[in-house]
Amino acid sequence: MTTVRIDHLVTSGTFSLDGGTWDVDNNVWIVGHDSEAIVIDAAHDAQAIAQELGDRVLRAIVCTHxxxxxxxxxxxxAALxxxxxxxxxxxxxxxxxxHPDRTPDGSLAHGQRITVAGTELVVLHTPGHAPGAVCLHAPALGSVFTGDTLFQGGPGATGRSFADFPTIIRSIRDELLTLPPDTAVHTGHGTSTTIGAEAPHLQEWIDRGH
Structure with missing residues (x-):
C-alpha cells in the first residue's frame, strides 16, 4: 500500500473580476498516492498540473470556489x-x-465526503469570499484546504462582487476555528498556517472589518 501524501504546485496567471485584472500565483493541491489523486483548484496551467500528476488516475477536480x-x-x-x-x-x-459553455460535472454539498487513496475529505460550505466557497477537511492528514476563505493572517477578500464580510467571518468561526488547533491550513495563495495560529485573531478580524 502506497502512502497518501499532499503534493503542492504553484501556478501563475491572472485573476479578473468586476472589470479589473491582477497577476496572481495560485496553490494547486494534489491529494492521493502513487495510483490515484484528486486536484484541489485547477489554476492557470492544465499541462503543468497533468505533468505533476504523472500516470496517476485523477478521480476529481475539486473547486474551492x-x-x-x-x-x-x-x-x-478534465479533457486531459x-x-x-x-x-x-x-x-x-x-x-x-x-466558462459559459461548459458546466461542472457534479455538485459539492456541506458534509459530503470525497474519498481518494483510502482517505476521506469532508466538504465544508464556507461562503463569504464567494457564495459557493468550500473548504476540504482531511482529518486523517491533519489538514484543511481552505481556498480563499482563510489565509495566514486572516480571511479572504470580501470587497468584490458575490462576497460578504460578515458571512466569511461566520464561516471561519463556525466551520474552521472549531477544527483541532494543530490542523494544517493549506491555502489558495501564499503560505500554509495552522488553525491554532489563526484562531486567536478572530476578534481582530471582526474589528478590522467594521
Missing amino acids: AHDDHVGAAPEL TGAPILLHPDDDALWKQT
Missing part, C-alpha cells in the same frame, strides 16, 4: 484526464463568467 484564477484550467485538465469537475452550485453564476 469559481473565481477564474481557481477554475481557469479545470475544463482542459477524464476527471469530473466538482463545484458547489451557489457558485454557478461565477463559473459561467469564465
